[in-house]
Amino acid sequence: MNVLEDKVRQKDIQQFQSDLITWFEREQRILPWREDQDPYKVWVSEVMLQQTRVETVIPYFLRFVKQFPTVEALADADEEKVLKAWEGLGYYSRVRNLQSAVKEVKQQYGGVVPSEEKEFGGLKGVGPYTKGAVLSIAYNKPIPAVDGNVMRVMSRILSIWDDIAKPKTRTVFEEAVRVFISKEKPSEFNQGLMELGAIICTPKSPSCLLCPVQRHCSAFAEGTERELPVKSKKKKPGIKTMAAIVLTDDDGQVYIHKRPSKGLLANLWEFPNLETQKGMKTEREQLTAFLESDFGIQAEISDLQGVVEHVFTHLVWNISVFFGKVKQVSDAAELKKVTKEELEEFAFPVSHQKIWKMAVEAAGVYNSAAR
Incomplete structure (x- = not known):
């Protein structure tokens, strides 16, 4: 048994799921992309949210889906108008990849965002996180969606000291989430982890006394919540x-x-x-x-x-x-x-x-x- 398996074995996974999902269903923020489970809108929101704060994304999301309400609308849109709608969000390769991918969805899948890992994961710009987030939230597939928030939460829950700045570390957290994820409510579970990292289990000053999964947290028990996750510094630009x-x-x-x-x-x-x-x-x-x-x-x-x-x-x-x-x-x-x-x-x-x-x-x- 490896170290990760040993740490996971010590947790009451079913109770963790219940505590997290109950909290999320009660306390989740009201966000426009949560109004329904439209796979296209979920996809747009997840692409926008990569490396961008929720508060910044909301008005962009509302304008974008009003201008391009469907897969077909975005696929057929002039790139100049798409870039203009994205203007100010930065990381423009995200929206260029998104438009390329929805064109493929229109041509290959009749405008319906595919629900299977192989098909959706094969689209341009769709990495492991986007695949897990969209398929779990929109289609209730129990697939890990590991971003920075999730790595921070799980590093504290399981006391994982691997450097999250290293790409290979992501697979460690994907393994952990794959074990922990609720098969009945994967959408609420994954969103719950993301939400927890965004508003409770924050980088510098986690609100441990308000945390719904505090009793499951190894870092809280050991007093190391402010030392985790381990993240090496980037080179100066x-x-x-x-x-x-x-x-x-x-x-x-x-x-x-x-x-x-x-x-x-x-x-x-x-x-x-x-x-x-x-x-x-x-x-x-x-x-x-x-x-x-x-x-x-x-x-x-x-x-x-x-x-x-x-x-x-x-x-x-x-x-x-x-x-x-x-x-x-x-x-x-x-x-x-x-x-x-x-x-x-x-x-x-x-x-x-x-x-x-x-x-x-x-x-x-x-x-x-x-x-």
Whole structure:
């Protein structure tokens, strides 16, 4: 018998299930994706909730399912509109994968989200967590759905000291949840674990005295609840210094640029920008040379207007912001000219939304039209 099996054997699993599910059915938060068990809506919510807080997701979810209420609606939607609906949530590969997957659901499964592990798990972007969450919540399948909240809860319940930052550790928790999960109410069980981790068994200050499964918790009994889970620190993100420019012409139209179809923030729109280098040339001089060499644009460029910082998980962008007026254009095919009103239709990353807000708020530069 391995260590995990020994720890599991010591628990009253049936009572744990009862305590957790009873608490969840009584105390669960009222959330829009819990109004029914529509597999499509559950799927959308779970994709949105990955690496994003519930409070942030709620208004996005409501707008998204109003605009794309069914598998067919999302499958047939223009990608530009889908990205715009996702604008501000970040991690845009999530929604691109979701749209690719629902297209497959429409073509291969008649628009019905498949209920079997092999079929649903084979769709683009559907990993072990999404598979377990959607199939357990929507179809009552007893499949583990292990996210950060669940790993934290189970590490304390079973006193598991494996580093949760290591990918292989997830399988340890999947094994544990597979043993603990209720076969009768897997939807309530999995949601109960997630809910417990979100509002009671929190990372730094767990509310152990309010916990419905406190009597089952090894960490509480041992006084180690604040030491678990074990999680090694990530490397510090790299820093990239950049310069961006909000360029307008005499008609007040704005020049924007579409990012490549692959890589970071793929297919989103941005203002012309470049990575700057330390050296003899100032950022403004580098920006001037960049506009001429890449777009054939000569422009009158302002002084530095401010700096926008945006933090990714692995990278920090420090963007120096300039405003400019186009004087001459020879070849700006890579740029698109839009009115301020049309700008509303394009999806921008948060960093460039901040840049536009800076431009809008700059006295005497733009009118009060806002994004």
